[in-house]
Amino acid sequence: MEHHPTLIQIPNFLGALGVPGAWVPEHVAMAWVVMAILVGVSYLATRRLDAVPGPMQNFMEVVVEMFVDLLTQMIGPKGKRYLPLIGTAGLFILVGNLLGTVPGFKPPTANLNTTAALAITVFLSYNYFGIREQGIAAYLRHFCGPILWLAPIMFPIEFIGHLARPISLSIRLFGNIFGEESVIAILLSLIWLGIPYVIYLGIMMPLSLFTSFVQSFIFVMLSMVYIAGAVQSEHEEHH
Amino acid sequence: MKDNQARLWRQLAGLSSLGITFAASIAIGAAIGIALDRWLGTSPWLTILFFIFGVAAGFTNLLKDLKRWGS
Numbered sequence: 001m002e003h004h005p006t007l008i009q010i011p012n013f014l015g016a017l018g019v020p021g022a023w024v025p026e027h028v029a030m031a032w033v034v035m036a037i038l039v040g041v042s043y044l045a046t047r048r049l050d051a052v053p054g055p056m057q058n059f060m061e062v063v064v065e066m067f068v069d070l071l072t073q074m075i076g077p078k079g080k081r082y083l084p085l086i087g088t089a090g091l092f093i094l095v096g097n098l099l100g101t102v103p104g105f106k107p108p109t110a111n112l113n114t115t116a117a118l119a120i121t122v123f124l125s126y127n128y129f130g131i132r133e134q135g136i137a138a139y140l141r142h143f144c145g146p147i148l149w150l151a152p153i154m155f156p157i158e159f160i161g162h163l164a165r166p167i168s169l170s171i172r173l174f175g176n177i178f179g180e181e182s183v184i185a186i187l188l189s190l191i192w193l194g195i196p197y198v199i200y201l202g203i204m205m206p207l208s209l210f211t212s213f214v215q216s217f218i219f220v221m222l223s224m225v226y227i228a229g230a231v232q233s234e235h236e237e238h239h
Numbered sequence: 240m241k242d243n244q245a246r247l248w249r250q251l252a253g254l255s256s257l258g259i260t261f262a263a264s265i266a267i268g269a270a271i272g273i274a275l276d277r278w279l280g281t282s283p284w285l286t287i288l289f290f291i292f293g294v295a296a297g298f299t300n301l302l303k304d305l306k307r308w309g310s
Contacts, residue, residue: 153295156289156292160289160293161299164260172255172256218255221252221253
C-alpha cells in the first residue's frame with residue numbers, strides 16, 4: 001500500500017543513542033500527539049477548579065464519572081483505586097482511535113507496538129494488584145485450582161490462560177484499528193475510479209467512530225474484569 | 240432499560256473476546272512447547288504436552304467467560 005505521510009514529522013533526536021531511522025516512527029509521534037491532547041485538555045479542565053464547573057471542567061467531570069461508575073460496577077467499592085490506570089488507558093486509546101478519523105493523522109493504536117505496550121502494562125498491573133491485595137502465596141494458589149493433586153496440571157493451564165489475555169487485548173485493538181485504517185486508505189486511493197466520496201463520509205466515518213468507541217470500551221472493560229478477577233478471591237466473586 | 244442496555248454492551252464486549260482468547264491460548268501453549276523442546280532437546284514430547292495444555296487453557300477460558308457473560 002502506498003504510504004501517506006502524516007502532518008506531524010519529528011526528526012529522530014535520539015540518533016546519538018543508537019535509535020535507528022531519520023524520523024521518529026509514525027505511531028510514536030502520533031502517540032505523543034495524543035499525549036499532548038490529553039495533557040492540554042486536562043490542563044484546561046483543571047486550571048480553575050470551581051464548585052460551579054465551567055464547560056471544560058463539566059465535560060471532564062462527566063467523563064471521569066463514567067469511568068468511576070464502570071469501575072464500581074465491575075470491581076466493587078474498591079474499584080476507584082484503579083481509576084488512574086484504567087482512565088489513562090481508556091482515554092489514550094479513545095483519543096488515539098479517534099485521531100484516525102482526522103485527515104493527516106494516524107491512530108497510534110494501528111500499530112501492534114503501541115497496543116502491546118498498553119496490554120503488557122495492564123497485564124503486569126493486574127498481577128501486581130492481585131499480589132498486593134492477597135499476598136503472593138494466596139495469589140499463586142489461584143493458579144493451582146481447587147484440587148491439590150491436580151495442581152501440576154492446572155498450573156500450566158492457568159498460566160497459559162493468563163498469558164493469552166495480553167495477546168488477545170493487543171491483537172484485537174490493533175487488528176480492528178489497523179483494518180479500519182487500511183480500508184479507509186484503500187477507499188481514498190480509489191476515488192479516481194469514480195467511487196464517490198459519499199461512501200467515505202457516509203459509511204466509513206460513522207463506522208470508524210463506532211469502532212473507536214467500542215474498541216476502547218472493550219479494552220477498558222476487559223482490563224477491569226482482569227483486575228477484578230485478580231483482587232477478589234474466588235468465593236467473593238459475585239456475578 | 241438503561242441498566243439492561245449497559246448490561247448488553249458489557250456482554251457484547253465480553254463475548255466478542257471469546258474467539259481470539261481461545262486461539263491465543265492454543266498458540267501460546269504450542270509456542271511454549273516448541274521453545275522448551277528446542278531448549279531441552281526432547282522433541283516432540285513437550286510440544287505435544289503443552290499443545291494439549293494450551294487447548295485445555297482455551298476451553299477453560301471459554302467456559303469461564305461464558306459463565307461470566309452468558310445469560
